[in-house]
Amino acid sequence: MKAFGIVGYSGSGKTTLLCALIPYLREAGLRVAAIKATHHDIDWDQPGKDSYRLREAGAEAVLLQGPERCFVVRRSPRHWRTTLDLLGTGLDLVLVEGNKDWPIPKIEVHRPALGRGLWAEQDPQVIAVASDGPLAGPAADTLPRLDLNDPPAIGRYLLTSMGWRITEEP
Numbered sequence: 001m002k003a004f005g006i007v008g009y010s011g012s013g014k015t016t017l018l019c020a021l022i023p024y025l026r027e028a029g030l031r032v033a034a035i036k037a038t039h040h041d042i043d044w045d046q047p048g049k050d051s052y053r054l055r056e057a058g059a060e061a062v063l064l065q066g067p068e069r070c071f072v073v074r075r076s077p078r079h080w081r082t083t084l085d086l087l088g089t090g091l092d093l094v095l096v097e098g099n100k101d102w103p104i105p106k107i108e109v110h111r112p113a114l115g116r117g118l119w120a121e122q123d124p125q126v127i128a129v130a131s132d133g134p135l136a137g138p139a140a141d142t143l144p145r146l147d148l149n150d151p152p153a154i155g156r157y158l159l160t161s162m163g164w165r166i167t168e169e170p
Contacts, residue, residue: 002015003084005096007126008109009116013148014097017130018042020151021095021158028159028166029106030092030163033081034105043072080104093162105161127161130154 006014018034021128025032045052051064051073061074077083084094096102100119106126108119110116112133120126120139128148129135146154159166 001084001087001091001094003094003096003102003104004135004158004162005099005102005104005106005125007098007100007106007119007123007137009119012109012111014109016117017148017151018095018097019032019153021096024155025093028155028164030164031090033087033091033094035094035096035099037096045073106147107154109156111148112136128157140163
């Protein structure tokens with residue numbers, strides 16, 4: 001399983017890009033998972049529910065199973081690789097939104113209109129920038145600029161950079 005990051009400042013369109021990339025990558029034959037990182041504490045469970053009570057009683061992990069989906073809750077691992085391992089086997093690619101500090105290749109989503117500098121200036125793991133406008137700064141001279149409005153082109157770049165051969169256009 002390979003991991004690839006999509007990073008950028010809030011409001012840049014990271015999730016929108018991921019939602020466009022996932023179907024493209026699936027059509028290319030990949031089994032894809034996604035991790036969405038947040039700085040806020042999260043809880044899908046509710047006090048008083050059985051799954052919440054099991055967790056509060058000290059269970060290391062609780063899996064809530066329904067007819068169509070299941071959810072597992074456990075303490076968040078401290079190491080990035082352990083987080084990926086939680087997804088299990090059978091995957092080709094995990095797209096990671098956020099987790100800027102993970103040592104994985106990344107594409108930065110950048111919108112000049114937001115008035116922020118390039119994250120790539122401080123992260124050598126950023127290998128390209130997907131933008132809807134011109135780039136400025138030292139990284140702009142060294143990194144490929146991908147058209148944020150062309151997700152299939154970004155998907156092709158991702159596949160190629162990860163070492164997958166594109167046999168036919170999905």
